[in-house]
Amino acid sequence: MSGAPASPSMTAAAPAQGPGRALLLAAFVALLFLGTGIFQSWTLALLIVNMALVSSIMALGVNIQWGYAGLFSVGTMGFVALGGVSVVLISSAPAPGGWAAGGPGILLGLCMGAATIAAAVMAAAKLPKGRVRGLAVAAILIAGFLIFRAIFDPAVQAVEANNPSVHGNLGGLGLPVLLAWPVGGLLAAAAAWAIGKTALGLRSDYLAIATLGIAEIILAVLKNEDWLARGVKNVISLPRPVPYEVDLQRSQAFLDWANSFGFDPITASSIVVRLMYTGLFAIVLLLLIWLSQAALHSPWGRMMRAIRDNEVSAEAMGKDVTRRHLQVFILGSAVIGIAGAMMTTLDGQLTPGSYSPLRFTFLIWVMVIVGGSGNNWGSVLGGFLIWWLWVMVEPIGNWLMTVVTSGMAEGWLKGHLINSAAHMRLLTMGLILLLVLRFAPKGLLPER
């Protein structure tokens, strides 16, 4: 990122602000959710709340990268997916015979691959510039690739042949699922380190393209490497950190409790389970917000914003801009990875086919921009508001189209219009993004 400062602080005058404005907006969003609960159902409202909490954490991660440091990364989807992988690896039950079939071979192969890249990087750094260096690096890479395939391929075949209809993968460690959340953060951080090491320090657009690419590659790996997480065959019934509804319904203590309030036990059990998730997610969100706020207001945070607002002068003051960028990129990605693990835990399954960049990268960006870049609470507000809209726009659009077309004769146009309501989401999000960028570039809750 050299040249013109890519600062998110934009031109237009900040609207009236202060804690009052934040509270007012928060109350408005709370009202949206209360309305959903009262007019539709509380289970639906809680479902949206839980996903909104997860989305807020993703937005927080993007805000750390963009709001603090002005890094334009569009690889959110990849880090979310890595978090999901960690849930499978940490908490799913071990596949019987999976590890014995080829686990060591796969590990050895991966180590060989990593060693090859390390050796090539070392050769490139140590040898003098010239034809010899080029040939040496190419030779190391080709030889390493052949060795990697020779070790890796048979091991993978053996693992994938192991009871493919149920397993066909290595399986997990069977550890508590909550452990997978920090591990998801670590996985994402490791990937961010690798990508940041190569793409940071170059131009800002390059980071965007590189992260766009890495996200697609992570997803391609997830879809095709069946030994890892069964690919598109999905891993289902992952363990949960909270009790199952049926277990609650069988528990006499719970039934008595529900009866004493006059609740229907089935509805009550599903609401209680969702509230437990809400509690867990809220704890993680508050912890992360507390950490991010502390970081933002520390000398480190001031340095980051100084770098964001003027790279050249920060560099002149002796700050190592590329290194700081790498640091903040890794931190933000780790937060996104944690959110990804939480989401997979909430779903109880990993379905690589359901990840799409529009939903997991660009929608999160809309949340950050709408909430207010650089403001952590803004990201949370944006996460809740945009996620509610994302869920509700479709039924609203359906209703709108039904009203609009009610006077029309039955026919092609009417059917087409009603069907197209399903695409209202993208249109609304695009419009919101453009309107906010144009008329309130600092977002709903401006920075400071």
Add this chain to the structure above:
Amino acid sequence: MDILNALVAFLNFVFIPGLAYGAQLALGALGATLIYSILRFSNFAHGDTMAIGTVFVILLTWGLQSMGIGFGPLPTALLALPVGILLTALLLLATDRAVYRYYRRVKAAPVILVMASLGVMFILNALTRFIIGTSDISFTDGERFILTAGDFRAATGLAEGLAIRTTQGVTVVVALIAVALLFWFLQKTRTGKSMRAFSDNEDLALLSGINPDRVVTVTWIVAAALATTAGTLYGLDKGFSPFTYFQLLLPIFAAAIVGGLGSPLGAIAGGFVIAFSEVMVTYAWKKVVTYLLPDSLAPDGLVQLMSTDYKFAVSFVILIIVLLVMPTGLFKGKSI
């Protein structure tokens, strides 16, 4: 040892598909690189511009077909292409008026323009789905093959067949014409020269009396022509589906950066580098290798470096290598 058959297999499965795909990527990358060098931002909506342009062409093609108008052995879509380009150009000019112009006026940082292009991307994507839905559409007609594998075998007596589909031939010819027109326009016409001057040094160009609004308008029109042509050729060749157009963004940007952002010649070279690498790395070489080696050494496996699902990884790895070895690309590009 059977060099002739190996060569035919190579041409049939690697060279010709790679050539057609490369031409499509090159046209896409030309549009992206032009917008980058003159409007100075990476347009994330470029893939969806290609999609909506193709949608216009498909609708027009259906209209022509329902009137019984065809283009002989060639796809009817080629007849619809000029009008499709016109509609796309109008749409892009409207977007510029509604979205991008403001940010140019206030001299916003390039990254803000990129954000705005994300918003446009959402809207174009939604429009595409509104108009034509999400299912795959094949809109090619006319003759299917220029040369069929059977005819080739009969004519040459070789065991291996060589097939050239009409869409592949059309892609290469149309791309050649488009590139020739573009270079003539940029090098010889007054407007083209003023565009190049604007891209080289904006202040100097303004000082010498070049009208920036005109340059911007012409740039969007040229970009619309390139995007619609690229999208239509890709759709004719591989079938239309809105999702794949969004995913083309990565190879297109990779091609533009590998060639050197802002360099038209580089975009073309980059397109072919990316396309041929993608095809060669993901092709199963078993057939070619079997022809070349004696029977005793015939390979057991597919001799495939990577499965086809990793084609994004190929463009990505090339991108990274080029960025590390020569950060400005093959043809010295610019950086903002």
